[in-house]
Amino acid sequence: MLHKSKKIKFISDGIELSGVLTYIIGERKSPGVLFIHGGGKSSKERFARWQNNLIKLGINSLAFDLRGVGESKGEFVDSSLNNRLIDSVNALNFFLSTGLIDKKRVAVIGSSMGAYIAIKLSKAKKGIKALILVSPAAYAEEAESKKMNALFTKVISRKNSWLNSSAFRILKNYKNPVMVVYGSKDSVIPEGIKKKYSDVLKKEDLYIVINNGRHTLLDPKKESEQIAFEQLLNESGKFLLRVVFH
Numbered sequence: 001m002l003h004k005s006k007k008i009k010f011i012s013d014g015i016e017l018s019g020v021l022t023y024i025i026g027e028r029k030s031p032g033v034l035f036i037h038g039g040g041k042s043s044k045e046r047f048a049r050w051q052n053n054l055i056k057l058g059i060n061s062l063a064f065d066l067r068g069v070g071e072s073k074g075e076f077v078d079s080s081l082n083n084r085l086i087d088s089v090n091a092l093n094f095f096l097s098t099g100l101i102d103k104k105r106v107a108v109i110g111s112s113m114g115a116y117i118a119i120k121l122s123k124a125k126k127g128i129k130a131l132i133l134v135s136p137a138a139y140a141e142e143a144e145s146k147k148m149n150a151l152f153t154k155v156i157s158r159k160n161s162w163l164n165s166s167a168f169r170i171l172k173n174y175k176n177p178v179m180v181v182y183g184s185k186d187s188v189i190p191e192g193i194k195k196k197y198s199d200v201l202k203k204e205d206l207y208i209v210i211n212n213g214r215h216t217l218l219d220p221k222k223e224s225e226q227i228a229f230e231q232l233l234n235e236s237g238k239f240l241l242r243v244v245f246h
Helices: 044-056 081-097 113-124 150-157 166-173 191-200 223-243
Strands: 003-012 015-024 030-036 060-064 101-111 130-134 178-183 206-210
Touching: 003 044, 003 081, 015 044, 015 081, 030 044, 030 081, 030 113, 044 060, 044 101, 044 223, 060 081, 081 101, 081 113, 101 113, 113 130, 113 166, 130 223, 166 191, 178 191, 178 223, 206 223
Parallel strands: 030 060, 030 101, 101 130, 130 178, 178 206
Antiparallel strands: 003 015, 015 060
């Protein structure tokens, strides 16, 4: 299957963002996946291998750097969760505008903080066919407008601050398929958050714990972590083909 990966740029909130679009050459209206990376040093690069895996399944994809990250313009410390949602809305709009994908067969995959943004995106943009949430975090509503500095850290560090997170309510009302994945050795996400995500899923949704996987499932170092990442690719591929792109 002939395909191409090319660097793209688009404007979000007056800021130039960068991404990588991977697509099948000569075909239009293919299924598509938008990737949203996590916080800290995460970037679109962590999805490169996953994008290559999806294209073998006939699925186009877009991974992009949020403002202030990687090759995108803007300042990281000036961003917020709300800003990241705006960037993700504009990334999805750009993806849909390419003409390369079937607008009725689009899924969103987010990792950690990006999984939280993916949930928020499913409410902001109707028609997202499925969500895959890798090591999903959850944040207090108070944190959403805070710039990502010491104040943001202070808010999210409060004990059980995540209990009033809007993500749980949104996910509970989301009607399409959801897959939640955690690594068995994820020590970053509190157990309470993991259980809450499990509790709000529908009976037909998937909740998977991958053996030996850490919070950084997308950045494997050891052989055991490589095996965990391969399982993530395999399980997510089967999920997409079964519930979204059949």
